[in-house]
Amino acid sequence: MNCAFGWCRRIFSSPHSLNSSIQRAYQSTFQAGDFxxxxxxxxxxxxxxxxxxxxxxxxxxxxxxxxxxxxxxxxxxxxxxxxxxxxxxxxxxTLDEYVLNVPRACTPIYPKDASTIVELLDLEPDQRILEAGTGNGSLTLYLARAVGLAGRIDTFDVREQHSRAAQKHVERFRRGRYRDTVHFHLGSVGETLSSTLREREEIYDGIVLDMPEPVEELPRVIPYLKNDRFLVCYLPNMTQVLDLLDAVQSLPLAMETCIDTEWKEWEVRPTVIRKRQAEQDTEMQGTKNIGAWVCRPKNFEVRGHTAFLVKLRKCA
CATH class of the missing domain: 3.10.330.20 (Vcp-like ATPase; Chain A, domain 2)
Known part of the structure; x- marks a missing residue:
């Protein structure tokens, strides 16, 4: 089989070296190249x-x-x-800290959305996932961690700059722990799949589409998704969601849910009310006393709307 992008079905079953994986994962001290x-x-x-x-x-x-x-x-x-x-x-x-701080070729999928997508796909170790829209590689790493070292992530992007940046980020995260799990492909996901796989086999346990118009790719990628498994679309605005649902009516897909995730971090720390400080110093000399707790949202760090996550189930 001729594979323009250097991959084909026989690669899907490639074994991993357990010893090398453990060696890469072992981090007792900081080394050159670490973050x-x-x-x-x-x-x-x-x-x-x-x-x-x-x-x-x-x-x-x-x-x-x-x-x-x-x-x-x-x-x-x-x-x-x-x-x-x-x-x-x-x-x-942590993975959250890493994806938020590495250089950006584009806006990453933030941890709140990436972790939610992993849950929506109902991922398990050893599964195979297709990701269309590699971007900065943040979601790619979350998917790779979910399927583990024996799983496989095939990620596609039409922009070479994005694909190269994401590959670098995967290579550098925890000494390349997931480099063998993630396989990068350049080009349109639908065209690449149809040109490299002779038959439309159901080989993926989950699919993620992070693109402005996923409707165009849906008919091309659905045949590669296992029946009764899930496809998640990352869509920034509701107009895109409605366009997607119009298209789903004629496809073997059923809508499961549409989620908009928000994280609100709270500041929780002890403090002492100034008016009581003198009394505390007089009455409780030699002891430490917390006058009150500060408990309030960090409004300047509210992680609000980024995108709608639409979960679809294949119902062939």
């Missing part, structure tokens, strides 16, 4: 640093942190700077 979160031990403010290089340094508002002072350290190690009062605790970034 790091530095958290100010006083203010709790976080900084994204990396990839770490032996001769590089990071300026944190005047506090200089040589990368060499991080390399070789264990998580939660305290990193000192040229400013005596500035110290930082080192952490490996």
């Amino acid at each position: 790091c979160i530095l958290r100010n031990v006083k203010s709790n403010k976080k900084y994204f640093v990396g990839p770490l290089e032996a001769d590089a340094k990071r300026d944190l508002r005047g506090a200089i942190v040589p990368h060499s002072d991080i390399i070789g350290q264990s998580p939660r190690a305290i990193v000192r700077t040229n400013i005596a009062t500035a110290a930082y605790m080192a952490h490996f970034p």
Whole structure:
């Protein structure tokens, strides 16, 4: 079989080396090429640093942190700077922190939507997922983590710049833990599938379409989705949702749900009311007393509407 994009059905069953996977995943100390979160031990403010290089340094508002002072350290190690009062605790970034901080070729699918899409697709380890619209690779990583090292993600994008950026982000995340899980393809998903697979087999356990007009690709990708499995469309506005539902009427798809996810982070911290401070100092000398708790939404960080997530079920 001639495969213009270097992939075909026999690749789907390619085995993974368990030993190499475990080796890549093992992170006892920071190494060159890793990313790091530095958290100010006083203010709790976080900084994204990396990839770490032996001769590089990071300026944190005047506090200089040589990368060499991080390399070789264990998580939660305290990193000192040229400013005596500035110290930082080192952490490996979570997936959320990583996708939000790496350079952007385009706006990423944010963690609130990516984690919801994983749930909507009802993903399990070892499954095969098709993603159309690789973008910055943020959702790609969430999908890869959900299906695991023995699963497979085929992700397509018509923009070479986006595909290259996403590939770099996948390669650099946790020392390339998911590089063998994700397979990148350049071009229209429908045309590429039809030109590389001789038969329209139901080979995917889930499909995600992140594109302005998914209606054009739906008839082409549905044959590759297993019956009674799910397809999720990422659509920023309701007009796109209505156009999609009009098209679904003539396709073997049934609408399951339409979700608009919002996250609201709350600030929860102890504080002391100033008017009571003098009384507390007098009556309870030598003890620590919390006068009140601050509990309020972080309005400046409200993660509001980004897109509608439309879940469809194949009902052939």
